[in-house]
Amino acid sequence: MPENVFIAINGDALHSKSKVYIGRALARKGAGDLDEYQLWASLALELLGKAALARKHPSLVVDPTHWQSMFVAAGVNVTTDVKTITAKTLFERLAHLVPRFDKTVQKFCQDIAERRNAELHSADLPFRTMRLDAWEARYWHACDTILHQMGSSLEQWLGAADAKAPRQLLDEAANALEAAVKLRVEAAKEQFEGLKKAERERLAAEAELREPDQQAGIFKGRYDEIWVESCPACKCRAFMTGEQSGEDISEERDEHAIWEVVDREFLGEEFRCPTCDLALTGSDEIDASGLSYIHEDQQEREMEYEPDYGND
Numbered sequence: 001m002p003e004n005v006f007i008a009i010n011g012d013a014l015h016s017k018s019k020v021y022i023g024r025a026l027a028r029k030g031a032g033d034l035d036e037y038q039l040w041a042s043l044a045l046e047l048l049g050k051a052a053l054a055r056k057h058p059s060l061v062v063d064p065t066h067w068q069s070m071f072v073a074a075g076v077n078v079t080t081d082v083k084t085i086t087a088k089t090l091f092e093r094l095a096h097l098v099p100r101f102d103k104t105v106q107k108f109c110q111d112i113a114e115r116r117n118a119e120l121h122s123a124d125l126p127f128r129t130m131r132l133d134a135w136e137a138r139y140w141h142a143c144d145t146i147l148h149q150m151g152s153s154l155e156q157w158l159g160a161a162d163a164k165a166p167r168q169l170l171d172e173a174a175n176a177l178e179a180a181v182k183l184r185v186e187a188a189k190e191q192f193e194g195l196k197k198a199e200r201e202r203l204a205a206e207a208e209l210r211e212p213d214q215q216a217g218i219f220k221g222r223y224d225e226i227w228v229e230s231c232p233a234c235k236c237r238a239f240m241t242g243e244q245s246g247e248d249i250s251e252e253r254d255e256h257a258i259w260e261v262v263d264r265e266f267l268g269e270e271f272r273c274p275t276c277d278l279a280l281t282g283s284d285e286i287d288a289s290g291l292s293y294i295h296e297d298q299q300e301r302e303m304e305y306e307p308d309y310g311n312d
Contacts, residue, residue, distance in 0.1 A: 006072045008082040009062055011055035015150075018047035019157060022143075026162055035119075035127040041139060042116040045109060048157075049090050052097065052146050060093060061085055087113035098149040099245065099294075103221060103269050104282035105145060108138045137173035140166040141284075174284075181280065181288035188233035188278040200234075207236040207275045215239045218272045220281075225266050227297070231273040232289050238273035240286070240295065242266045260303050268293035 007013045025040035053060035062069035063083035071078045085093070091109045094101045112135065115126040143166075144154050154163040154170075192200065212226040219226075223241040231238040247264045271280040271291065280286050283293040 006077050006080065006082055008080075009050075009054050009058040009069075009073060009084065011051050011053075011058070014047050014051035014054055014061075018044045018051055021047060022158060023162075026158070034132060035125070038112070038127045038130065038135065039116060039119060042112045045139065045143060046087055046090065046113060048143060048146055049094050049109070050084065052150050053090070053093055055150065056097060061090070087117075094146065095243065096245070098145055099267055100145045100148075100283050101142075102242075102267065102283045104284075105138075105142050108135075109142055112139065137169050140170050141173065144170060177284055178288040181285050184280075185233045185278060185289055188231075188273070188276040192234040192276045203275050204234075204236050207238070210237060210239075210274065212239055215241075215272070215274075218274060219270050221270065223269055225264075225295075225297075227266070227295050229271065229291060231276060231278055232291060233278045234273065234276040236273065236275040238271065238275070238278070240268045240271045240291070240293075242268040242270070242293070242295065258303055259300055262299045262301060264297055264299055266295040266297075268295060 021040050021044035025037050025044055028034075028036040028040060050061045057073075059070065059073040061084050062073045063085060064070065066083040068079040068081070069083045072082050088110060091101075091106045091113075094109075095103070095106050115130065118124045118126045140154065143157070147153055147157055154166055157163070158166065192203075195203075212228060215226050216222070218239070219241050221241075224244040226239055226241045229238050229240045230236075243266065245265050245267045247262050249260055249262060268283060268286050268291075269281070271278070271286055271289070273279075280289055280291070286293040
């Protein structure tokens with residue numbers, strides 16, 4: 001990573017500024033100004049996300065179409081007018097860097113950024129119409145998710161005293177989510193078990209015939225892979241889908257090999273059971289149901305070779 005990085009895209013500097021802004025946010029909350037609380041909080045979230053990317057590499061936060069900014073990211077300070085990525089691009093990139101920054105968290109972050117833009121650049125007052133309980137717990141969850149990837153925590157980011165309330169709010173939200181998911185699973189289980197035995201056996205037999213590549217239509221989003229899971233409610237063949245988070249070549253091969261075996265990892269985003277209609281969205285709901293949101297498999301594929309140059 002380049003050492004001579006302009007402060008505008010320096011990970012530590014971005015992190016420090018995010019701490020200043022979240023401090024201002026909490027001060028406005030303490031004063032009862034909930035509009036400015038959400039405004040400063042949204043700015044702190046974006047800076048925190050950029051800090052996470054910049055610590056991986058500063059090139060991840062600069063506008064790739066602005067060559068001067070790319071030079072700065074490489075440690076060559078040719079300008080002080082550094083162009084950075086939009087909030088939309090930021091949150092899309094975080095989804096590939098932070099394991100639990102799933103589509104649900106990504107959408108929340110994008111929504112709060114759009115409200116901030118409307119607040120600053122129009123006569124609209126979107127923050128005033130947002131109830132505190134409609135966004136605050138999810139906000140702290142998003143921050144906590146990013147901080148965890150950075151090897152930090154809310155306690156470190158805010159200071160132990162200031163973090164007490166958000167941590168309690170997070171714990172309450174997590175407990176509420178876990179309880180809601182367990183009730184959802186139990187309701188689907190009871191409904192399935194209420195069917196006659198012959199009907200349950202027929203449905204289970206039909207489920208075994210379903211293949212992952214035929215299930216794209218049951219999911220709301222489009223993802224990299226669909227895989228089989230056992231439904232926690234009816235125990236029938238069900239499916240999960242998600243984004244690929246990494247891959248590694250799994251075995252050595254000789255120079256004449258044309259195939260390679262790749263270990264792949266995916267992060268679950270949605271679970272659907274066509275048999276009992278149980279639906280889970282986001283890694284938190286999937287985790288609360290007792291399923292693992294991490295999926296690993298192997299794929300054999302033809303190797304790609306770089307063309308030889310200068311040999312003709």
